[in-house]
Amino acid sequence: MDKRDASRILEEIAALLELKGENPFKVRAYENAAHAIDGLTENLGEIIEAGTLIDVPGIGESIAGRITELWKTGHMAFYEALVDSIPPGYLEMVRVPGLGAKRVRLLGEKLEITSLAELKAAGEKGLIRALKGFGEQSEKRILEGIAILEKGSSRSLASQVRPIAEDLLAKLRKHAAVLESEVGGSLRRWVETVKDVDLLVATEKPEKVTQAFLKLVESATIIASGETKTSVRLPSGLAVDLRLVLPKQYPFALHYFTGSVPHNVRIRSRALDRGMSLNEYELSGKRHAPVRTEADLFRVLGLEYIEPELRENRGEIEAAEAKALPKLITISDIRGILHCHTTYSDGRSTLVEMAEAAVAWGASYLGLADHSATARYARGLSEEDLKRQSDEIDRWNAGSKKLRILKGAEVDILPDGTLDYPERVLEKLDYVVASVHTNLNMSEVEMTKRVTRALKNRYVSIFAHPTGRLLLERQGYPIALEEIFKVAAAEGVLIEINASPHRLDLDWREVLKAKGRGVRFAVNPDAHHAGGYADLRYGIGVARKGWLTKEDVVNTLPADRALALMRSRRA
DNA sequence: GTTTATTTAAACGTAATCTACCTAGATTA
Numbered sequence: 278m279d280k281r282d283a284s285r286i287l288e289e290i291a292a293l294l295e296l297k298g299e300n301p302f303k304v305r306a307y308e309n310a311a312h313a314i315d316g317l318t319e320n321l322g323e324i325i326e327a328g329t330l331i332d333v334p335g336i337g338e339s340i341a342g343r344i345t346e347l348w349k350t351g352h353m354a355f356y357e358a359l360v361d362s363i364p365p366g367y368l369e370m371v372r373v374p375g376l377g378a379k380r381v382r383l384l385g386e387k388l389e390i391t392s393l394a395e396l397k398a399a400g401e402k403g404l405i406r407a408l409k410g411f412g413e414q415s416e417k418r419i420l421e422g423i424a425i426l427e428k429g430s431s432r433s434l435a436s437q438v439r440p441i442a443e444d445l446l447a448k449l450r451k452h453a454a455v456l457e458s459e460v461g462g463s464l465r466r467w468v469e470t471v472k473d474v475d476l477l478v479a480t481e482k483p484e485k486v487t488q489a490f491l492k493l494v495e496s497a498t499i500i501a502s503g504e505t506k507t508s509v510r511l512p513s514g515l516a517v518d519l520r521l522v523l524p525k526q527y528p529f530a531l532h533y534f535t536g537s538v539p540h541n542v543r544i545r546s547r548a549l550d551r552g553m554s555l556n557e558y559e560l561s562g563k564r565h566a567p568v569r570t571e572a573d574l575f576r577v578l579g580l581e582y583i584e585p586e587l588r589e590n591r592g593e594i595e596a597a598e599a600k601a602l603p604k605l606i607t608i609s610d611i612r613g614i615l616h617c618h619t620t621y622s623d624g625r626s627t628l629v630e631m632a633e634a635a636v637a638w639g640a641s642y643l644g645l646a647d648h649s650a651t652a653r654y655a656r657g658l659s660e661e662d663l664k665r666q667s668d669e670i671d672r673w674n675a676g677s678k679k680l681r682i683l684k685g686a687e688v689d690i691l692p693d694g695t696l697d698y699p700e701r702v703l704e705k706l707d708y709v710v711a712s713v714h715t716n717l718n719m720s721e722v723e724m725t726k727r728v729t730r731a732l733k734n735r736y737v738s739i740f741a742h743p744t745g746r747l748l749l750e751r752q753g754y755p756i757a758l759e760e761i762f763k764v765a766a767a768e769g770v771l772i773e774i775n776a777s778p779h780r781l782d783l784d785w786r787e788v789l790k791a792k793g794r795g796v797r798f799a800v801n802p803d804a805h806h807a808g809g810y811a812d813l814r815y816g817i818g819v820a821r822k823g824w825l826t827k828e829d830v831v832n833t834l835p836a837d838r839a840l841a842l843m844r845s846r847r848a
Numbered sequence: 849g850t851t852t853a854t855t856t857a858a859a860c861g862t863a864a865t866c867t868a869c870c871t872a873g874a875t876t877a
Contacts, residue, residue, distance in 0.1 A: 301860095305850095334850090338850090340849070375874095377874060379874060410873085536877095
């Protein structure tokens with residue numbers, strides 16, 4: 278049981294209450310509470326023990342009591358009773374696009390449908406259209422919606438969606454009627470997974486832009502198309518929304534459609550506090566300086582400009598008010614690349630190919646970190662392999678003025694917390710990346726002990742992909758990150774931000790916490806082929822979301838200084 | 849159910865779009 282579980286149960290309660298037809302504000306109260314718990318920076322258990330849960334904004338007496346019950350007993354009577362009172366299929370039925378709580382309840386009551394399968398059958402038999410409040414269109418959309426759900430996950434990796442969004446945007450920008458345009462939503466905030474694409478355009482001629490857009494996405498299904506908004510679904514299942522506003526509305530709309538929702542709520546109420554009212558089109562009320570850009574909008578509200586990545590209501594508004602926002606790291610701050618693989622282990626490109634690509638990318642050093650001996654799954658290097666690689670690196674370094682290759686290794690942390698190479702091997706390496714790849718089913722306590730022991734090994738420089746998660750595929754293994762951060766900070770071990778879009782591990786929410794505990798980081802592509810350095814932009818996205826500056830990240834330093842940091846415990 | 853402005857009660861986000869009816873309710877963002 279951790280705060281994520283608690284938050285998920287609160288969210289489910291909100292959905293169930295809505296299905297029950299409860300007071301919508303009660304529903305939102307549970308949604309807000311779920312969000313509040315998820316956003317806690319302190320340990321939930323400690324807050325409960327201290328009895329200060331009720332002081333968390335969004336959590337009152339009733340919900341505090343229920344969370345406490347859940348925490349202490351592992352059960353919540355209210356939740357369990359609620360689950361029992363609602364047909365189990367209702368929750369999956371509301372996930373069908375176009376179906377909300379009201380209509381799900383109607384379908385359940387009139388047609389006795391209680392599962393997605395029954396819903397599909399009823400639709401195919403044409404029973405739904407006969408129902409009052411439904412028609413042929415509704416039935417068709419429900420069946421389409423079910424097909425989309427059956428296709429799989431409703432979220433996609435940002436890396437799969439971003440190129441599509443950027444391509445659409447580039448094409449729209451060529452249109453004369455498009456005056457300003459941007460990708461909004463979670464993509465603009467560099468969130469790791471996204472549900473849909475939000476495109477925002479400023480124009481005086483909305484019909485023209487809409488036509489041009491629909492031509493660009495010819496093969497898509499049109500879900501809605503009006504004067505200010507067009508929604509389509511691409512054949513891949515990805516939903517794309519185009520929003521059209523007048524130029525004078527653009528800064529407000531851009532801010533609004535970038536989100537996040539909790540951030541926007543705070544900004545709106547801030548406007549109210551100052552005698553103004555903010556919506557997606559304007560800032561009305563008290564007179565204020567003209568707003569032509571997002572920066573103007575923040576300024577009028579007494580705030581520094583807040584980068585989109587920070588807009589998650591995790592303290593950015595307070596910091597912007599105090600003029601204390603960090604100067605976020607950018608991709609051009611990165612000087613060197615650490616943690617890459619070659620054909621010596623499971624990489625697809627040779628050492629030379631990786632090196633040449635690193636030169637082309639603009640790096641001044643490249644740390645190779647192929648897998649260690651035990652990693653059979655990845656053709657891990659024996660001591661002899663390592664020696665051969667070392668010789669090849671020496672040859673490269675003797676001949677290249679542009680790029681220095683560092684001798685690293687990604688060494689498995691074995692189940693007992695020892696490393697997969699003996700000391701005589703480790704000491705010959707320039708630096709050591711340590712990570713867990715096997716025996717992921719340990720308890721949290723055991724895993725934490727295992728990793729802690731590894732981090733205390735004085736040869737370890739970087740702890741890589743700290744939770745082992747694979748986005749949309751696999752949860753991370755259980756590990757007490759707070760404990761790990763403490764050890765890493767004390768020992769001077771760097772924590773990796775793995776930039777592979779499938780991992781993005783450490784998670785940005787945790788990066789922010791780790792930074793607060795004095796941890797420093799390495800943003801690593803974990804490249805397995807010569808094109809893999811491009812993933813660094815996603816790692817930088819995570820670093821920026823985690824409030825990191827150039828100073829927080831080791832591979833913004835020149836090679837000698839980065840090495841000195843990574844070898845600080847060897848002396 | 850929570851918060852806030854007043855101590856019991858009101859507010860809590862709002863606009864656009866769709867679909868089934870011809871203005872309203874549901875859904876979504």
